Amino acid sequence: MAAPMRRSFRWLRPFGGRRPHAASGLPLLLGSNPAVLERVSRDVELRQEFISPEQEAAILRELEPRLQRQRYQREHWDQVIHGYREIEKAHWTEQSESIVQRLRDIAFPPGVPQLSMVHVLDLEKTGFINPHVDSVKFCGDTIAGLCLLSGSVMRLLSEDNDADRVDLLLERRSVYILRGVARYRFSHQILRDEDSFFGEQKVPRGRRVSIICRSLPLGPVSDTG
Ligand code: OGA
Ligand code: MN
Numbered sequence: 001m002a003a004p005m006r007r008s009f010r011w012l013r014p015f016g017g018r019r020p021h022a023a024s025g026l027p028l029l030l031g032s033n034p035a036v037l038e039r040v041s042r043d044v045e046l047r048q049e050f051i052s053p054e055q056e057a058a059i060l061r062e063l064e065p066r067l068q069r070q071r072y073q074r075e076h077w078d079q080v081i082h083g084y085r086e087i088e089k090a091h092w093t094e095q096s097e098s099i100v101q102r103l104r105d106i107a108f109p110p111g112v113p114q115l116s117m118v119h120v121l122d123l124e125k126t127g128f129i130n131p132h133v134d135s136v137k138f139c140g141d142t143i144a145g146l147c148l149l150s151g152s153v154m155r156l157l158s159e160d161n162d163a164d165r166v167d168l169l170l171e172r173r174s175v176y177i178l179r180g181v182a183r184y185r186f187s188h189q190i191l192r193d194e195d196s197f198f199g200e201q202k203v204p205r206g207r208r209v210s211i212i213c214r215s216l217p218l219g220p221v222s223d224t225g
Pocket of ligand 1: 134188
């Protein structure tokens with residue numbers, strides 16, 4: 001179903017040197033038009049190889065016992081997230097704590113209030129995240145995620161029209177940060193394995209664990225917000 005759409009879709013490569021590129025020189029963001037790429041890339045940050053394979057393994061060893069106490073949740077067709085289990089984590093070993101702190105340090109300027117609990121989301125190989133905007137009641141301007149175990153494609157879709165979208169290549173052990181426009185005016189999703197293409201490039205999806213830090217909403221938000 002998605003394949004013909006994908007082919008007819010005109011992916012534009014970023015221009016200029018400011019946007020994130022892989023060490024290979026390939027872009028990490030693809031936009032449906034130059035304007036949306038320009039607009040969104042100001043509010044998206046990607047860092048590859050944020051941690052080493054050894055650090056990744058150590059974090060996972062720390063998470064597995066709690067994750068494995070749960071089953072992956074699959075049944076609810078109307079859920080945003082499919083095939084997942086999750087925990088919130090407050091305390092880490094010293095090594096993991098320093099990685100989480102490094103993530104917070106690059107994502108949030110000093111003094112920005114943050115959720116103290118770190119959200120850990122474990123997607124099974126067939127799991128995926130449908131388009132959504134994180135609730136403004138619980139999450140402020142910035143969402144920062146460290147991606148473990150599998151590469152994936154995160155798609156940002158404009159909340160205002162059907163034409164504007166940007167795909168992010170999220171490699172294993174990389175970090176993404178969404179702020180401002182990318183956080184509020186675009187939904188985000190993680191494509192399922194069948195649809196997991198970055199332009200023409202297949203990005204195989206395996207089990208994926210993300211470690212997500214969020215800033216807190218600044219002011220009081222109304223109940224309808
Ligand atoms: C979420 C979400 C993205 C990720 O939990 O709201 O969008 O990287 N997660 O797991
Ligand atoms: Mn989200």
